[in-house]
Amino acid sequence: MRGPTVAELSRHAPSGKRSQRMRDILALLAVDDVVVPIDELTERLQVSAPTIRRDLADLDDLGLVLRTHGGARAIEARDEVPVRFRDTQFREAKRRIAMRVAEMIPAGPYAIALSGGTTTAAVAKELTNRSELTIVTNSLTTATEIASRPNLQVIMTGGLVRSSSFEAVGALAENTFSAINVGTAILGTDGISAQGGATTHDEREARTNLAMVRHAQRVIVVADGSKVGRVTLARMAELGQIHDLVTDSSADPDELERLAAADIAVHVVAL
Secondary structure (H helix, E strand, C coil): CCCCCHHHHHHCCCCHHHHHHHHHHHHHHHCCCCCEEHHHHHHHHCCCHHHHHHHHHHHHHCCCEEEECCEEEECCCCCCCCHHHCCCCCHHHHHHHHHHHHHHCCCCCEEEEECCCHHHHHHHHHCCCCCCEEEEECEHHHHHHHCCCCCEEEEECCCEECCCCCEEECHHHHHHHHCCCEEEEEEECCEEECCCEEEECCHHHHHHHHHHHHCEEEEEEECCHHHECCCCCEEEECHHHCCEEEEECCCCHHHHHHHHHCCCEEEEECC
């Protein structure tokens, strides 16, 4: 199934309130593989029928739901929120995390690797005024955001593009990360815990990011507080491969203590 293009994403870019409502619609449709009537969606979300129809039209255009007569159903079950709808979640936390990470990158000629994710994309934005910086990424959204900056050298991996995250994964992406060495890898994650390390929903993404981690002198995991203590399907990095965690003050303090006890330098930004 074809994923949405950059132009389509721009056309359907919602406000923060609408983005949350669309995530709520996806969550309601994902409960059962059945058609959910528009009347039920309007009642559950407390909005008008025309509003729900517009939201469903955009979600259908993006290939995320299938509209039916009088309702809609999910195309497939999703544990992972599409990247298209993540950018308004915890925005201030991600901005402050990105600012802190940017301070941790040495001045002068330096190479970093960035995984996909909205927090790593925020880091990339914080680094756009740097010079003599090489950024290697498998994220189409990050590469598109920063490639026009003449002061940066941007390397994009090949690979199969995941429609939910716009990340290139698989053998081509892994080979790119394996062929280079970077000073710092900055890893976005769906969960980080003392139990599971850094994890993600997709095992292909995990293998690709592991190749990035293995060829970095330093690994920084970036995660807003909601990801701390969470364990998802596939491990991207063991605790022993992670040097730093940058998160925010909403994170579970007990879990942060357990991560610090594993010799990870924990950096907490205030909200």
